[in-house]
Amino acid sequence: MILDVSQAQGDDVLILNRAGLRESFRLLKHDKELDYDFLSDITAVDYWGKKEPRFEVVYQILSRRRRRRLRLRVPVPENDPAVESVTPLWRGANFLEREVWDLFGIRFIGHPDLRRILLYDEFVGYPLRKDYPVNLVQPRVPERTVEGTFVDERSHNKLLSLKKSLGAS
């Protein structure tokens, strides 16, 4: 499961295979000696045209007891951008994984509620991918009608009657 181990600037870095990712995390979290019990961050990097596979999902975890940080990098190919979700282990991963899905378009298998979070539902594309141009303008979105919303029609009628009376005169 471990593809590579390295140390850079005093940080421990593990490169993991995405197959069996949740099991790896379970081991890291629950093993008494490893004891990496705190998830710090989840993000992704797009190495478009620089590296194969294209994406890398990056996890920062730490052991509070041993005072040690660990960074896990998981390569994800472009044709099937998906990794296993770690929400069963840390519920805080919910928002973090939703953000990665929103900005990079990497799916998290087993995530309870994978919706866009920072952007709106009608947004086209994934803006933090390197092939998304900075100055791209998104199409305008028509106003959404939310079912069950209470709309005060009286003011409309007032306006309508005003228009009518003005038009008549």
Next chain:
Amino acid sequence: MKTENQGLPLDIMELQMGPSHPATHGTIKFNLKLEGEKVLDCDVEVGFLHRGFDKSCEQATWTQVIPYTDRLNYASSLINNIGYALTVEKLIGVQTPPRCQYIRVIVSELARIYDHLTCCGMAASELGAITAGFYMIEARELIIRIVEALTGARLTVTYVRIGGVKHDLIEGFAERVAQTFKTIRKLLEDCDRLLSRNRIFLDRMSNVGIISQETALSYCLTGPILRASGVSYDVRTAFPYLVYDQFEFEVPVGSRGDNYDRFVCRIREIEQSMKIVEQALERLPVGPVWIDDPRFVLPEKEKVYGSIEGLMHHFKIIMEGIKVPPGETYAAVEGGNGELGFYIVSDGGGRPYRIRVRPPCFIAMGAFHEMIKGHMVADIVPTFGMVNMIGGECDR
């Protein structure tokens, strides 16, 4: 859907609170499911202030990112600057001189005091304790005046640079800080008298927004929210950066994890921060505030205007940006609201390849539904106030 409540049939009402609501100082939307006044479910919608921080940073040079970091959390922009500069310095592999490190500790603690005063003052005034709120805002104004005298700006300071700080402390800084702290201590004493035995304040704050130790850890919470629930995790002591290991200070820890504990934690932390600043000013070493490395530091102005080498050197750093060796790294500092981490990737050029911020209040908003479930609609106001969500940082 209907539920029975004391014989009266009640509909489950869906209410959209926000994005612009007078009681939520920040643009955020709560999609609530209510049974009368009781919150059954709360879906938090964030992102109204999303402006593409990460993408903008990829277009800028390493130095040009610093002003962007100011705009993350306006209440503690100095800490954001320092967090970013420390991460880049870690990737380069340099360490700033001791005087610079001390100055960075001093300004980041000032920013922390500012952040906590903002949070507590706003939360108090939202609950009707306007007097206490204004006392804290007065204390905050005193801090902001020091910051203004030092950096030239009140909020978007851009004081820290990669490899140093913009300039040394101003003349009479220590006396000014000592005087200000005297006033702040007096103001906080007044606030303590106004709030800590205030029936209304206690009733609104205690036993509301409770989050247990296990839940807080599971939701990756950090900062005062985690410490209020009894976990003593502070980046300053767990993973000491700068010269924090040389100071004596305590990490206040709560027990119940409710809003009142969070409030007390923050107030206690202000006291500890003032202690750190006093110790740092006492031991402030003499020396340069910049690293001695022409690859990252701009030449002096006399050289720029007086010699062609100096002019070229200046031009190269400004136009191409400093060169950061290829690689990736993560470093975290303790921000006002929790662990503020930066993950950066460099491809060796003058511009960052990727910059990611670990925003503490974005992650805290992920646990908000857990805090508010089962409470009343009115309890959203103090709970949200004590999370201290800052839109610029949450939505980036």
